[in-house]
Amino acid sequence: MTATTTATDRRGRGDRSGERRPRPRFRGGLGGGPAAMLLILPVIVLEVLVLFIPLLYIAYRSFFDWQPGGESTPNGVDNYIDLFTQSEFWQVVGNQFFYLLGLPVWVIAPLIVSFMLREKVAGSGFFRSVYFLPAVMSPAVVALLFRALLSADGPINSMLRGVGLDFLAKSWLSDETTVKPVIIILVLWAGFGTGVLIFSSALSAVPKHLFEAARLDGVGFWGEFWHIAVPSIRNAVVLWMIFQVISIFLFMFSWVYVLTRGGPGLSSATMDFLIYQQFMKFGFYGTAAAQSVVLVLLIITVAGIGGLVTRLLNGKKAAA
Amino acid sequence: MSGVAVSPARRQNSTGRRLTLRTVIAVLIAVPFIVPFLFLIATATREHGDYLDSPGGWPRSFTLDHIVDAWQQADLGRALVNTLLMCLVACLVCASTSLAGGYFFRINQARWTGPARMLLGAGYAIPMVAWLIPVFVIVAQAGWTGNIYVAGVVNGVSSLPFGFFFVHTFLKQSLTDEVIEAATLDGAGVFRAFWNIGIPMALPAISAVLALTFVWSFGDLLVAATLLQSNTDAYTLPLAATTLTTREDVNLQGQAAAALVSLLPTLVVFAVAQKALKQGFGGGSEK
Numbered sequence: 028m029t030a031t032t033t034a035t036d037r038r039g040r041g042d043r044s045g046e047r048r049p050r051p052r053f054r055g056g057l058g059g060g061p062a063a064m065l066l067i068l069p070v071i072v073l074e075v076l077v078l079f080i081p082l083l084y085i086a087y088r089s090f091f092d093w094q095p096g097g098e099s100t101p102n103g104v105d106n107y108i109d110l111f112t113q114s115e116f117w118q119v120v121g122n123q124f125f126y127l128l129g130l131p132v133w134v135i136a137p138l139i140v141s142f143m144l145r146e147k148v149a150g151s152g153f154f155r156s157v158y159f160l161p162a163v164m165s166p167a168v169v170a171l172l173f174r175a176l177l178s179a180d181g182p183i184n185s186m187l188r189g190v191g192l193d194f195l196a197k198s199w200l201s202d203e204t205t206v207k208p209v210i211i212i213l214v215l216w217a218g219f220g221t222g223v224l225i226f227s228s229a230l231s232a233v234p235k236h237l238f239e240a241a242r243l244d245g246v247g248f249w250g251e252f253w254h255i256a257v258p259s260i261r262n263a264v265v266l267w268m269i270f271q272v273i274s275i276f277l278f279m280f281s282w283v284y285v286l287t288r289g290g291p292g293l294s295s296a297t298m299d300f301l302i303y304q305q306f307m308k309f310g311f312y313g314t315a316a317a318q319s320v321v322l323v324l325l326i327i328t329v330a331g332i333g334g335l336v337t338r339l340l341n342g343k344k345a346a347a
Numbered sequence: 348m349s350g351v352a353v354s355p356a357r358r359q360n361s362t363g364r365r366l367t368l369r370t371v372i373a374v375l376i377a378v379p380f381i382v383p384f385l386f387l388i389a390t391a392t393r394e395h396g397d398y399l400d401s402p403g404g405w406p407r408s409f410t411l412d413h414i415v416d417a418w419q420q421a422d423l424g425r426a427l428v429n430t431l432l433m434c435l436v437a438c439l440v441c442a443s444t445s446l447a448g449g450y451f452f453r454i455n456q457a458r459w460t461g462p463a464r465m466l467l468g469a470g471y472a473i474p475m476v477a478w479l480i481p482v483f484v485i486v487a488q489a490g491w492t493g494n495i496y497v498a499g500v501v502n503g504v505s506s507l508p509f510g511f512f513f514v515h516t517f518l519k520q521s522l523t524d525e526v527i528e529a530a531t532l533d534g535a536g537v538f539r540a541f542w543n544i545g546i547p548m549a550l551p552a553i554s555a556v557l558a559l560t561f562v563w564s565f566g567d568l569l570v571a572a573t574l575l576q577s578n579t580d581a582y583t584l585p586l587a588a589t590t591l592t593t594r595e596d597v598n599l600q601g602q603a604a605a606a607l608v609s610l611l612p613t614l615v616v617f618a619v620a621q622k623a624l625k626q627g628f629g630g631g632s633e634k
Contacts, residue, residue: 063451063537070448070467070511073440077504078470081481088481095484140376143369154373157380159621163613165566167585171592171606172387175599182386182403216379221624228625277474281568285589299476299569306480307573319477326472 082323089316106317116318119296122207123325126275126297129211133271134264136215137222142256144223145230155227158220166217166278170285173213174200200287206295210282214275222267229263230256265337272333276326298322387610390603398600417591417604425580426587427612429495430565433583436499437564441506442557448507449514449552450545454527454537464515470508475569483573493578498571502564510556517552517626518545555623558616565613584609 089106091099110116140158144151161169176183177199184196199209237259241251257264279297283289289296289304296304298318305315390398391413393406417423452464482501483492491497522544530540546553571586582590588605 060537063455066447066451066537066541067455069444070451070507073444073504073507074467074470077482077501078473078478078508081478082473084481085477096488140373144373148369148373150370151373154377156617156621157377160380160384160617162624163562163617163620164610165568165585165613167566167568167589168606168609171589171602172383174592175390175603176383176386180402185401185403220380224621224624273472277472277476280476281566281585284568284572285592299474302474302476302480303569303573306483307576312480312484315480319474319480322474323477326474330472 085316085319089313089320091313091316093312093316095312102313106313107321109314110317110321115293116301118293119298119301120321120325122294122296123276123298125207126211126214126279127272129214129275130268130271132211133215133218133222134268137219137267138226138257138264139252140219141223141226141230142252144227145256155220155223158223160220161217162221166281167285169217170213170282174286177209200295201291203291203294206287206291210286210295213282213286214279218271218274225263225267226260229260233259269333272329273326276322276329298325384610387603387607390600391607392604393600395598395600413600413604414608417601417608420594420601421587421591421605422579422582423584423587423605423608426582426584427608429581430583430585431612433495433499433502434561434564436496437503437506438557438560440500440503441510441560442553444507445510445514445556446546446549446553447541448511449518449549450541452511452515453518453522453545454540464512468508468512471512475505479570479573486574491574493575493581495575495581495583498574498581498583499564501570501574502567503560505570506556506560506563510560513556513559514549514552517555518549521551522548551623551626554619555626558619558623561616562613562620584612 088099090101090103092102092105093099144154148154175181178184179198179201183199187193187196197205199205233256237255238251241255246254275297277299280299280303283295283297283300284303287295289300293301299322302315302318302322305311305318386403389406390402392409392411394408394410394412397406397408448467452460479501486492486494486497526544526548527540530544531537535543566585567583568585568589571583575581575583575586588602588609591602591605
């Protein structure tokens with residue numbers, strides 16, 4: 028197939044070199060013809076087999092009393108009705124949005140620090156590396172470490188008692204009021220270095236004269252930050268927001284599983300943890316399937332809202 | 348005139364002061380990133396009595412007993428080998444297919460490739476826990492649970508949407524139309540061109556994808572806890588380390604030792620991963 032195409036190609040080229048040759052030849056050469064499909068085939072096959080078909084299959088099975096290996100009977104929307112009438116489920120959806128409250132912090136903290144490190148800091152590269160440490164470490168294992176640090180008689184509490192702040196010492200991870208904020212801070216800790224890295228390299232591409240001009244106009248640190256730095260790296264900021272939102276919906280399993288097992292009660296559980304519990308621990312595959320569908324719909328909704336907000340903001344920018 | 352003469356000096360002065368202030372802030376921020384790891388090392392390597400006296404205090408003793416114990420109790424040596432094998436498979440699967448896929452989208456700009464690229468990239472946002480359920484069911488029915496290579500392939504595919512997109516973004520900047528054209532005009536087929544220019548040009552991106560796939564597979568708990576749960580011989584480091592917490596015969600220091608052992612190997616790819624993210628994200632978003 029490959030051989031014949033190239034052969035006729037070459038012959039055709041020789042025959043009528045005078046006419047409309049250059050452009051089609053250029054396009055054909057760049058695209059590589061049908062043979063090039065072999066390059067993309069592995070990606071398509073793997074993603075379709077492992078990601079997309081299972082996703083469709085789970086949507087299909089969410090309308091069954093799904094018993095893998097046994098008899099599965101269709102039960103209409105029973106799984107969904109069960110789900111929506113459970114207060115536990117709504118609690119976890121609520122948790123999910125509570126965690127989203129951390130988004131401004133997760134974005135603004137690395138933004139300010141990367142701007143601060145941009146100049147006049149000796150060894151800024153070293154600091155960026157230190158902040159980046161958590162990025163290469165297993166969330167599950169790091170969560171193990173923090174579980175020890177935050178335990179009732181752990182070092183953080185003994186340090187607080189040591190400096191006479193006894194009233195602040197508490198069992199951070201088994202107290203309903205503190206567990207979610209603590210996890211938000213741990214997510215900040217884990218992602219901070221990556222954020223600083225991304226914003227720093229985006230900032231280094233911003234022309235220096237923009238900042239110099241602003242400085243001559245007497246614009247201060249915050250003025251430079253809000254009016255020059257942030258707008259010039261808006262793409263990187265949006266990208267980082269998307270990554271953080273995705274990770275709060277998709278990649279919280281390790282943290283929750285190790286830190287709290289969703290507890291106390293279900294007050295720190297995320298959707299991915301809940302779904303894992305449903306099918307691995309309790310064997311409710313149908314419910315897990317319905318929950319997965321709801322999770323996917325939630326992600327699509329949040330992505331839609333995000334896209335809409337970005338478009339509105341951009342529109343306002345363009346109008347102004 | 349005199350005002351102009353004064354102001355540079357004053358600016359110099361305030362610059363100097365801000366330098367120290369900024370550095371002090373940078374140091375303060377570094378504290379929460381260093382102290383937990385110091386605590387981990389100290390807890391894992393001090394004697395039990397010393398630890399009980401003051402868990403968060405300065406260590407006054409040194410022992411490798413906990414590390415040796417944890418190594419034996421949780422079979423960490425085997426877990427390390429398992430994890431490395433799984434990561435190797437994941438890296439091979441992800442890097443080779445990402446390379447070809449990323450190059451394809453670089454050279455092919457037909458009308459359908461844009462949407463196809465977005466769709467395949469959107470695979471990143473499909474919840475792993477959702478697609479993992481059918482995958483687990485199939486793997487279990489085939490009798491492959493507890494197979495480290497299957498877990499490796501699954502981990503590799505989970506990094507794939509990110510991987511090929513990353514390679515494509517990189518090649519879009521580094522590989523010009525002229526170079527591709529020149530390579531193919533010599534009569535080289537698309538595969539020869541891929542081999543001769545595509546792969547060499549994509550090397551930095553591929554090392555990045557390798558580093559990130561390694562980090563993610565090495566740190567993975569969800570795939571391991573689903574596909575490998577049933578077979579303790581196939582446990583990976585994170586799974587072995589987190590399972591220790593449920594055992595009564597292993598104290599906190601043993602857990603700390605296991606955690607320490609599990610964290611160290613990823614430091615090897617630390618520098619590569621950092622450089623990778625820098626060039627992949629920063630550059631990509633600014634073009």
